[in-house]
Amino acid sequence: MKKVLIIEDEKNIVLPLKMFLMKKEYDVRVSRDGIEGIKLAQEYMPDIILLDILLPKMNGYLVCEALKEEMDTKNIPVIFISAKTQEKDIKKAFEVGGQEYIIKPFVHEDIEKVLKKYFEEE
Amino acid sequence: MGKSIKFKMTSIFILIFIVLAANSMWSVFNFNKLNNSIEEIMESNYASVVAAQNMVVALERQDSAELSHMFADDKNSQEIFLENEKKFLMWLARAEDNITEHGEEEILEGINNLYTQYIERYYSLIEIQSSEGIEEARNYYYNDVLPLFEESKEEARSLQELNQNSMIEQRNEAQRIAENASYSTLLIAFLTILLGLILVFYLMSKIVKPIDNLIDKIKKISEGDYSQQLDVTGDDEISELASEFNIMTEKLKSYELLNVRRLMKEKKKAEAIVESISDGIIVTDEDNKILLVNRAAEKALGIKEKEVINKHFLEEIKEEEIFKIIKSMKEKNKINNIKKNINITLKSGEELKHYNINVKPIRDKDGTNVGMVTLMQDITKLKEVDQMKSDFVSTVSHEFRTPLTSIGMSAGLLLEGISGDITEDQKELLEAIKEDNERLKNLVSDLLDLSRLESGKIQMDIALYDIRKIIQHAVKPFYRQAEDKNTSISINVNDNVSKVKADFNKISWVLTNLVGNALRYTPENGGKIEIEVKETANKILVAVKDNGKGIPEEFQKKIFEKFVQVKDEKGENTGGTGLGLAISKEIVNAHGGDIWIESEPGNGSKFYFTLYIGSKL
Structure with missing residues (x-):
C-alpha cells in the first residue's frame, strides 16, 4: 500500500482528498502545519507528499527545502498543491525541489493522474 | 473757418490762369497789330502806287496822242487824249482820296497844278498848229508842253516812290512787331511756367511736409508709441x-x-x-524654448520657472521621452499614427511619481504651429488604485480557490458514488453544483488573467510561429465536441503564409475562445465553423466564421467589454464567463493587433483579428 502524506491546513480540502485517496487504497496521513509535516515525513516516510504552500508555522517552500536537505526524505517526490498562480510562485516551487505543481482548484482526477504517473514509473 | 489750403490752391490756380489768359491776349493783340499793319500797307500805299503807275500810263498815252496829232494828223488822237485825261483824273482822284504819307498831299497838289497847265498847253498847241502851222506847233510842243509832261510824269513817279518807300518801312515795322511779340510772348510764357513751378513747390512743401510728418508719427503709433503729438x-x-x-x-x-x-x-x-491647476503644465514655443512652467510642473521636475524660462527644453528638463512627443507632435501633419501620450515615472525624493504626458499643439488663426502645451497629469493615485484593484482581484481569486477546490472535489466524489450510492435527484443536484463550480473556477481564472493583462503584468512571449500550428493547437480539443454537435470545423490557410509574431499560448487562447464561442452558438446539426487566414502587406488577418444566429447590432459594439454575454435562444446564459472576448482583446492589443466583429442576425458571425508578420528570416 502506497503511503501519501498530505500537508495542508484547510480541513475542507483535506476531507475529500483523504476520503478519495483512502477509497483508492492509499495509506494517508495528514499534517496541519509545516513543522509537524516535516516531523511526520521523517517518521512516516511516505512514498509521496502533497504539500500546500500557505501553511501555519512554516510555509511549504521551507518545508520542501528542509525535506530535500535530509538524506532520508530527499528522494520523496513533493507535489505542491496551491492557490498561488503567479509564475514566480510556481517557479520557486520547482527551485526548492518540488516535482509537480497542481493549481487549486483541482479535482480528484488531477490528483489521481499525478499519483499514477509516479507510482507507475516504479 | 479759413480753409486756406483750398483757398491757396484756388488762388494759385486762378493766378496761373490769369497769367495764361494775359499771355494769350497779348498774343492776340500782337497778331491783330500785325494784321493791321499789313492791311494798312494794302489799303494806303498799294492803292496810291497803282494810282501813280496808272497816272504815268495815262500821261504817256496823252503824249503819244499829241505827237500823232501833230505829225500824223490822226483824227482819233484827240479822242484818245480825252479818254486818257479822264483816266488820269480818275486815278488822281483816287490818289487824292488815299493820302496817307507825309508830303503826299503836296506832291498831289503839284501834280494837279502841273496837269492843269499841261491840259491848257495842249489846247494851246492844237490852236497853234491849226493857226500857225506845224513848225510853230512843234516849237511850242518841245518848249512848253514836253517839259510839263516830263515834270508831271516825274511827280507821279515820286508819288509812287514815296508810297513804295512807305511800304518797305511798314513791312520793316511789321517785322519788328512780330519779333517783339515773339519775344514778349516767350518771356511771359517762361515767367508763367516759372511762377507755376514756384507755386507748385510752395504748395508741395505746404501740404506734403506735414503729411510726411504725419506718416512718421503714425508709423510710430503702429509700433505702439501712443505718445505722438x-x-x-x-x-x-x-x-x-x-x-x-x-x-x-x-x-x-x-x-x-x-x-x-x-x-x-x-x-x-x-x-x-x-x-x-494640479497637473503640471509646460508651454514651449516653436523653437522648443520654455515659455511657462506652472507650480505643479516645477514640483514634478524639480525646476524653478524663473531659472528655466527662455531656455531650451532639453537643456533644463532632461526628460527625453517627453521631448520626443513634443517633437513628433510638430511633425504630426505628416505622420498620423504617433503616440501622443505616454506614462512616465519620475523620482520625487524617495517616492516614485507617475505621470501621464499629453502634448497639445498651439495653433494660430492660420493653423500654423506656434508652440506646444505639455500636460503632466499626476496619475500616481490612479496607479495606486489600479494596483489596489489588481491586488484585490488577485486576493479574491486566490481566496476563492480553496473553497472551489473543496466544493468541486466533494461534489465529484459524491457523484462518483465513492461515499455511497446516490439517488437520481441527488445526482442532478450534485451535477448543478459541479457545473456552477466549474463556471466559478473559469470566472476566477479569467478575472485574474484579465486583471494581469490590463495592468501589463503579463509579458507577451513573442516569437515567430506558423499560424497554422497555433490554429491546429487551439482547435484540436474541439473536434470531438463538434462531432457530437454534428458541426464541421474547417481550416483554410495558404501553404506559404508568412510567420507571425505571436505569443503561442496567448494567441492559442484567443483562438480557443473564439472557436469555443462559435461552437456554443452554432445550431445542432449542420453547424459550420470556418477559420481563414489572409495576408496583407505587413499583417495577417485571422477570421473565425460561424453560421450561428449572429449577434444583434446593439451587442456588437460592447461585446468586447467585460461581462457582456449574448443570451442563447432560450434567453439563458450559455456558460461563459463574459470575460473571454475582453481577454482576447487585451491579448490581441498587446500584440499590436486589432480585433473586431462583423455579424448579421441570422447570418452568423465573423470574428477577425490581426497580427504582425515577422520579418522574413
Missing part, C-alpha cells in the same frame, strides 16, 4: 488734421491703458488658474 499751427486743413490726430492719439493712449489694465487682469487671472 503733432504741432498745430495755423488754421488750415493740415492743422485741423493735426489736431484731430492729436485727439486720436490721446484716445488711443487711454484706450490702450484701459486695454493693458484689462489684459493685465486677464493675464493675472489666467496665471492664477494655470498656477492652481
